[in-house]
Amino acid sequence: MKLDLLSGVAAGLAAWVLFLPIGLKYPLLLILLGWSIWRLGATGLAQLLRQDRPLQAALLFWLGCLVSSAWSSAPQKQIVNQLGQYSLLLLAPVLAHGLPGPWARRLLAHLCAACALLGACVAWGAVFGMPGAGSGIWVTTFEADGNARILTSLLLAIGCALAIDQALCSSTPRTRWAWALAGLLALLGVVLQDRRSGMVVLPLLLGLLGWQRLPSLRLRLGFVAAFLAACTLAWQAAPGVRARFAEGLHELQHYQLDPTAPTSWGLRVLMIETSVAMIKEKPLLGHGLASWQGEWFQRVPHTHYLLIENSTPHNDYLLVLAQGGVFGLALLLGWWWVVLRQSWRAGPGSHAALLVWAAMAAAGLFNVILRDGRFAVPLLMLAALAWASRNAAQARPAA
Numbered sequence: 001m002k003l004d005l006l007s008g009v010a011a012g013l014a015a016w017v018l019f020l021p022i023g024l025k026y027p028l029l030l031i032l033l034g035w036s037i038w039r040l041g042a043t044g045l046a047q048l049l050r051q052d053r054p055l056q057a058a059l060l061f062w063l064g065c066l067v068s069s070a071w072s073s074a075p076q077k078q079i080v081n082q083l084g085q086y087s088l089l090l091l092a093p094v095l096a097h098g099l100p101g102p103w104a105r106r107l108l109a110h111l112c113a114a115c116a117l118l119g120a121c122v123a124w125g126a127v128f129g130m131p132g133a134g135s136g137i138w139v140t141t142f143e144a145d146g147n148a149r150i151l152t153s154l155l156l157a158i159g160c161a162l163a164i165d166q167a168l169c170s171s172t173p174r175t176r177w178a179w180a181l182a183g184l185l186a187l188l189g190v191v192l193q194d195r196r197s198g199m200v201v202l203p204l205l206l207g208l209l210g211w212q213r214l215p216s217l218r219l220r221l222g223f224v225a226a227f228l229a230a231c232t233l234a235w236q237a238a239p240g241v242r243a244r245f246a247e248g249l250h251e252l253q254h255y256q257l258d259p260t261a262p263t264s265w266g267l268r269v270l271m272i273e274t275s276v277a278m279i280k281e282k283p284l285l286g287h288g289l290a291s292w293q294g295e296w297f298q299r300v301p302h303t304h305y306l307l308i309e310n311s312t313p314h315n316d317y318l319l320v321l322a323q324g325g326v327f328g329l330a331l332l333l334g335w336w337w338v339v340l341r342q343s344w345r346a347g348p349g350s351h352a353a354l355l356v357w358a359a360m361a362a363a364g365l366f367n368v369i370l371r372d373g374r375f376a377v378p379l380l381m382l383a384a385l386a387w388a389s390r391n392a393a394q395a396r397p398a399a
Helices: 004-018 023-052 054-072 076-086 088-098 103-128 135-140 147-169 173-192 195-211 217-237 238-257 264-283 291-299 316-344 352-363 373-398
Strands: none
Touching: 004 023, 023 054, 023 088, 023 264, 023 373, 054 076, 054 088, 076 088, 076 147, 088 373, 103 173, 103 373, 135 147, 135 264, 135 373, 147 195, 147 352, 173 195, 195 217, 195 352, 264 291, 264 316, 291 316, 316 352, 316 373, 352 373
């Protein structure tokens, strides 16, 4: 009983660490990694390397990055940093197979509860004002700048989808309604928080969850039609969502008038255009690992600090294509194909891995998820935990 209580407390603390500053997430990663290696042992690690397809695909991609550093003009420190960030892909399978499945499921449940609590706080603050604003976890989530706030938006979207998945799996009405309420509160957090990332990712996750659960093509097509109608109605009922995307369209119009304007969407268009120019110069093998920042600095006008201080194009696939060429992108897409394909085959009641990986793959279109530790560390840990939960769910029938 005491051990079970300690396990639950540890899972709850670990879930909240995902929302805290990056300096606290690395120690959690090291603790989980050490625990996984201890449970697997040398024999288990060797067997994992021989048999696990995602680990093998991640290793191929990492080796491709290592090879591309040979012709990179980037400083050695930046090359080592990027190799270190991409090495996190190798750790995810170790965590997934080394962590105990029941503990992983418990942590995912705590994450959903944390997302529900944060969503409730945002909804309360929108109506009555937030008395706790300006201190504690509020600063690290909703008042945080840049990528930290985007991460909160993505975590809320993932937590909402995971809670709805749990509601669909629940065997009793009480637990079903409890999970549904948690999903609804997390949904409020996504809608009321001022980042667009979760707003884009969440409909994809919900649509993917519904599509995978329905048994026939006719039901799936009907679900898609109903789901698109529901998204349209939700769009019309959420003025905050419309305002955020209207702001983005205004930024694009501003960019057409002044390409050096440091607006969010305008800057992304400039990054795409500049990255495409890099790719055209060296399409096959790219400019080398960690080279994007130096190439960007040489090509953009030095009119604003937001233009010259970017180190990535805010897109995982563009970054790899510019630095590693078609060869590097093929290795990355091969890794994505392996993990998504394996997650799609998850057993009944365990779609969490698919939802987390799909969220990361989609978010990589407008953020650099794998290259930035503020995204990669918490999201890859979460994906590994969902993966461990899936492994446990598959093992249960055989036991």
